[in-house]
Amino acid sequence: MRYSAFSLAREALRGHRGWTPAWRDAQPKARYDVVVIGGGGHGLATAYYLAKTYGLTDVAVLEKDWIGSGNAGRNTTIIRSNYLLPGNLPFYELSMKLWEGLERDLNYNAMISQRGVLNLYHSDAQRDAFARRGNAMRMHGVDAELLDAAAVRRMLPFLDFDAARFPIQGGLLQPRGGTARHDAVVWGYARAASALGVDIVQNCEVVGMIRVGGRIVGVETTRGPIRASKVAISVAGNSSRVGGMAGLRLPIESHVLQAFVTEAVKPVIPGVVTFGAGHFYISQSDKGGLVFGGDLDGYNSYAQRGNLPTVEDVCEGAMALMPRIGRVRILRSWGGVVDMSMDGSPIIDRTPLDGLYLNAGWCYGGFKATPAAGACLAHLVACDEPHPLARAYRLDRFATGHTIDEKGMGPQPNLH
Secondary structure, three states: OOOOHHHHHHHHHOOOOOOOOOOOEOOOOOEEEEEEEOOOHHHHHHHHHHHHHHOOOOEEEEOOOOOOOOHHHOOOOEEOOOOOOOOOHHHHHHHHHHHHOHHHHHOOOOOOEOOOEEEEEOOHHHHHHHHHHHHHHHHOOOOOEEEEHHHHHHHOOOOOOOOOOOOOOEEEEEOOOEEOOHHHHHHHHHHHHHHOOOEEEOOOOEEEEEEEOOEEEEEEEOOEEEEEEEEEEOOHHHHHHHHHHOOOOOOEEEEEEEEEEEEEOOOOOOOEEEEOOOOEEEEEOOOOEEEEEEEEEEEEOOOOOOOHHHHHHHHHHHHHHOHHHHHOOEEEEEEEEEEEEOOOOOEEEEOOOEOEEEEEOOOOOOOOOHHHHHHHHHHHHHHOOOOHHHOOOOOOHHHHOOOOOOOOOOOOHHHO
16 A cells, blocks of 8 residues: 555545555565565665665565564664765765655655754864864765854754853754654565565574575574575674674674653754764654763673663763753663674675675664665675675775774774
8 A cells, every 4th residue: 555645535534444564474485585684774674675676576584573673763863974984974975865765765754854963062173173074074965064153052042052061162064964763764664675575574583594615595593494595684783693603703892872762842952963072962852852862881782771870971961961951851761782893884795604794883873874774785785796885894894904983983892
């Protein structure tokens, strides 16, 4: 069924009795051309673009729980392409362009809201760094505006400009940035992929790899073995676990990243705002809740929950940026398991084993990269060569020295 104003009106008159399931809950077959491990946004986007762009419909997406139960539903929904380095900037701009046409492409309301992303700066050095980043963005055709303190005050008058330890001096704005509803993105890709013939198999955990010599020829699952000509790993914080099933030791660490949402308040934050004197970012949902997050918990973990010292640190950043938030009650928090690479940039590449492909190492940037990650991994799987905009995301760059250290923090994953 195609969604439209006509179909909505028709079902309203029929008591909404004619809606069909958005996607097929498929039973696994014994063999596929391609198996994608991971039913989050990246895995579903990969399957969708394999079917849509390359005509590969004999594809299965295997998810150990329900689709979107992992990091896809555990982020702060921010989309942007305000990067600095040439290895990252064109890729994330591709993602931004795909976001802008995604709802029409999928025929699904992903609640994409391009309200702008503003990165605040608090010193002359930060201003110069943001000016450099803004110039790099504009050289690649990406929108960027460097604002002074007066312009930021007109946009966000409720911030602490004068009494703070780190007074706000200005900010770098990407007007096209914003947010998207993470659950809706997953559902939209699942529906569109299923309509093209992709099997979406839930409650099917991969527990091993089927290997013949130096080639992966399938996977062992809790629902039996499934053979495949090609297998793609797209499991975020569990990348090291799944890679280990194939005997791979990946340059990735898994860390917990917490996020929070408050009770609903009247509209106050027009877009996304990040604090330059600490790691804190905040936006406001359509329901009125303030959605925010900060740093990693600082230790390796596969648990989808965090610790109280990080909660305190994030709340301190919130109070430093906008003291009025202190009267707002936090409703709930959650944790995602993020796959931190050694240089803070992702990996989209073939592995040393034939037939096995890897999409991992997304650190903080996984959700915003969803469309481009799916498109580029689909290109890699279908064509056996990297997408032109993802060539820098090679697995062997840590051995050759071609790292992409966006923040300039060195080879320590938790600092990125």
